[in-house]
Amino acid sequence: MKKRIALAALALLTLVACKQEGGKFHIVGQITEADDTTLYLEHMTVDHGPVAIDSVKLDAEGRFDFAGDTIGNPEFYRLRIGEQIVNLSVDSTETITVRASLPKMAVGYTVEGSGSCDTIRMLTLKLDTLTRAIRRTVDDRTRTLEERDAAIQALIADYKTDVKINFVQNFYHLPSSYYALFQVLAGRLLFDPVADAKDVTWFTAIANAWLERYPGSLRTQNLCNIAMQGHKNTRQRGLSINLDDEKVQETGIIDMGFPDISGQERRLSELKGSVVMLDFTALSLKGSQERTIALRELYNKYHAQGLEIYQVSLDPDEHQWKTLAHNLPWITVWNREGMANDIVQIYNLQQVPTWFLIDRGNNLVGRMELMGDVEQEIKKLL
DSSP: OHHHHHHHHHHHHTSOOOOOTTOEEEEEEEEESOTTOEEEEEEEETTTEEEEEEEEEOOSSOEEEEEEEOOSSOEEEEEEETTEEEEEEEOSSOEEEEEEEGGGHHHHOEEESOHHHHHHHHHHHHHHHHHHHHHHHHTOTTSOHHHHHHHHHHHHHHHHHHHIIIIITTOTTSHHHHHHHTOEETTEESSOTTTOHHHHHHHHHHHHHHHHHOTTOHHHHHHHHHHHHHHHHHOOSOOOOOOOHHHHHHHSSOOOEEEOTTSOEEEGGGGTTSEEEEEEEOTTSTTHHHHHHHHHHHHHHHGGGTEEEEEEEOOSOHHHHHHHHTTOSSEEEEOTTGGGSHHHHHTTOOSSSEEEEEOTTSOEEEEGGGOSOHHHHHHHHO
């Protein structure tokens, strides 16, 4: 099964993203206090890093007008004068207007015409604030070296949490989210796609979103490769997945076990004898509160008759999940690997939330997209 999944993903990734014939984007604006300097427009390529595609020698007014061909997925560019850089994303035939003065070009610019570019600007300012806070900490000789190091790690952890929750979560498909996870501090990626399991989860979420929207792009392929390698590197334990034919016939489901909010492993197969809604979701998703209310109504109405809910949360942040899941009456567990998990792949999740129904004999009998009114389907099984 894994081989078939891998081949299907590979086939999808090898589709060619076609250039939109005749489509042009424009990057225009004004850089003051930059007379007699050269402004470069550089394409931030996946394979070769920054590649200059145009340039202009600025006069006293500092006006510029660049144009380029659009392609079928978001791409990243930057304006550069020396070490002063403005990062931009382009995903259509848009016109992006940038204004700045050269002395503060990197952190003092304004941008119009692109929401993602403005979000990138905010991320740039936040990273600059973090960098200055770290420098102050390094220079604080009232602390020991160990205390300074701990303070720096705390600053970085707080920054990453802020970016994940306020800039990336629920916006996985946006260019600004892609950009956020590739921010660099002191020559190193802030978000570690190689050795940090929590960061790998976020790379995976963005990879899945881009695989859905831009399946043929090099950036999607790059994201998927990063996520898969990170998943391999950070996997701490093998899941108990038994694909033996006799076992599958005996249970009727692929079993799974994840920790609940108290850390106790809860297994799906332990609910044999009940009608089970197997619910894959993320409690931090927009609209999740309303959905939880609807699930409560179902649970309260049919639990006494034998309905159980086994809810697998794919939230990237464990603490946030525990907070949101604290008072839920059914079994709710956390899948720390998110969409990269083997179980997710085996159940072929294309989106969350997605639910399945399991009968009293532990047989998988229905999937959300293939069934009608969930309450009526539950009543049939009860």
